[in-house]
Amino acid sequence: MKILVTGGAGYIGSHMVRTLGEQGHDVVILDNLSTGFREAVLYGRLVVADLADRAMLDEFFRAEKFEAVAHFAAHIVVEESVREPAKYYRNNFVNALNLIEVCIRHGVDKFIFSSTAAVYGIPGKIPVDEETLLLPINPYGAAKSMVEQVLQDVGRINRLRYAALRYFNVAGADPSAKLGQRYKDATHLITVSLRTALGLRQELSIFGADYDTTDGTCIRDYIHIDDLIHAHMLALEHLSRGGSSRVFNCGYGHGYSVREVVRMVKLITGIDFPVREVDRRAGDPPALVADSSRIQKELEWKPRHDDLEYIIRTAWEWEKKLHGT
Numbered sequence: 347m348k349i350l351v352t353g354g355a356g357y358i359g360s361h362m363v364r365t366l367g368e369q370g371h372d373v374v375i376l377d378n379l380s381t382g383f384r385e386a387v388l389y390g391r392l393v394v395a396d397l398a399d400r401a402m403l404d405e406f407f408r409a410e411k412f413e414a415v416a417h418f419a420a421h422i423v424v425e426e427s428v429r430e431p432a433k434y435y436r437n438n439f440v441n442a443l444n445l446i447e448v449c450i451r452h453g454v455d456k457f458i459f460s461s462t463a464a465v466y467g468i469p470g471k472i473p474v475d476e477e478t479l480l481l482p483i484n485p486y487g488a489a490k491s492m493v494e495q496v497l498q499d500v501g502r503i504n505r506l507r508y509a510a511l512r513y514f515n516v517a518g519a520d521p522s523a524k525l526g527q528r529y530k531d532a533t534h535l536i537t538v539s540l541r542t543a544l545g546l547r548q549e550l551s552i553f554g555a556d557y558d559t560t561d562g563t564c565i566r567d568y569i570h571i572d573d574l575i576h577a578h579m580l581a582l583e584h585l586s587r588g589g590s591s592r593v594f595n596c597g598y599g600h601g602y603s604v605r606e607v608v609r610m611v612k613l614i615t616g617i618d619f620p621v622r623e624v625d626r627r628a629g630d631p632p633a634l635v636a637d638s639s640r641i642q643k644e645l646e647w648k649p650r651h652d653d654l655e656y657i658i659r660t661a662w663e664w665e666k667k668l669h670g671t
Contacts, residue, residue: 347586348372350412352397352445353419354390355382357527358460358516361575362416364388364525369579374410377419383528397441400448407452414456414582415449417442420490423533424464427486428628438489446496450504456585457497457508458578463567463597463634465491465512473567473600473637476512476593484629494593507591509581514567514597514636516574518657519664526664535604536568536658539611540665542619550619552604554626557633563604565633567597570651570660580645592644597636598652607654614658 349366353359354375359382366373367389375387378396395402397419420438421427427434442459449457464487465480482488497508517536519526527537542550555562577596584592602610612618641647651657 347413348374348411350374350376350410350415351390352376352415352417353382353460355379355384355386355392356418357529358571358574359416359418360386360388360525361520361571362418362578363390364520365575365579366390374412376406381529386525386528388524397444398436400444403444403448404451407448407454412452412454414458414585415445415454416458416460416578416582417445418460420460422486424484424486424629425533425627427484427489431485434485434489438486439492442493443496446493446500446506450500450506453505455505455507456582457506458581458585459493459497459508459510461494461510461512461593462487462490463512463514463595463636465494466634468631469634472633473635474595475637476595476640483631486629497591501591507585507589509585509591510593511574511577511581512593512595512636513574514569514595514634516571517568518570518572518651518660520572521660523663523667526661526668528668535566535607536611536661537665539608539619540615540658540662541669543611543615543617544665544669544671546669548620550608550621552608552621552623553630555623556626559603559632561603561605564630565601565603565635567599567601567635568607568654568657569597569649570657573649573651576650577641577645577647580641580647584645594641594645595636595638596641597638598649599636599638601633601635602654607658610654610658614655614662
């Protein structure tokens with residue numbers, strides 16, 4: 347198929363582009379390179395543009411005639427979304443709406459949406475299934491839930507069918523170290539821990555050690571990037587077969603605390619880097635763990651890398667390559 351990947355020069359999008367390219371799809375990447383990197387695009391054709399430009403989108407879709415869209419372009423830092431909510435609503439909601447509308451105008455009927463577990467806020471039960479009420483506690487999650495609502499509403503009256511994949515904590519890197527997280531100011535725990543081990547940061551901060559969890563630190567469900575992309579490919583196949591719109595959790599169904607992750611990073615790197623406990627970070631729920639039984643049952647998704655050590659080792663090899671150590 348001819349597929350548009352927005353945000354395809356970023357962390358998750360670039361892994362999707364790699365997999366689509368390896369499978370022979372005709373891939374076009376649209377990215378404004380605000381946080382993405384040209385060199386992360388291993389296949390396809392990169393178009394540097396912004397989803398805020400509605401006129402450009404119309405001309406672009408008229409010329410390209412896409413069969414499907416995979417939408418990854420978004421700001422992703424929860425704490426920043428609390429400080430700068432308008433920035434997140436403009437990029438993560440308004441620009442997504444621009445994209446959805448142009449898909450409808452030009453007859454694109456398959457839409458893969460990069461959503462998030464942040465739509466759940468602080469869920470009443472763990473693990474979280476897809477029927478859990480959406481009560482986001484930060485603008486990042488709120489904007490993503492708004493896009494899901496738009497997809498649901500427009501899907502009722504148009505041909506557009508979608509798969510919204512709610513990611514839990516995506517981590518790890520391509521095992522051959524061709525791709526990985528490149529964000530200069532990374533906020534993901536595993537990436538930040540590894541960069542502290544490399545000496546690129548003076549210390550690692552643990553944001554809150556007084557949560558109602560096993561050891562007082564936040565618990566998250568970490569999913570390897572390749573398992574996540576496999577879920578996207580299965581969702582694309584589902585829509586290509588004429589499957590109906592669906593929402594899927596993407597996680598392993600169990601979590602690790604911040605302290606457990608830090609211990610594993612120290613074990614794998616062999617470096618006992620400094621760690622400091624600080625105040626809680628705005629917008630962080632105590633625990634988020636996925637019930638991913640729906641995607642396992644309906645799309646026959648089988649995790650291949652449900653192993654914290656493997657996740658961190660692939661990320662470690664990437665970080666060493668990225669920073670020349």
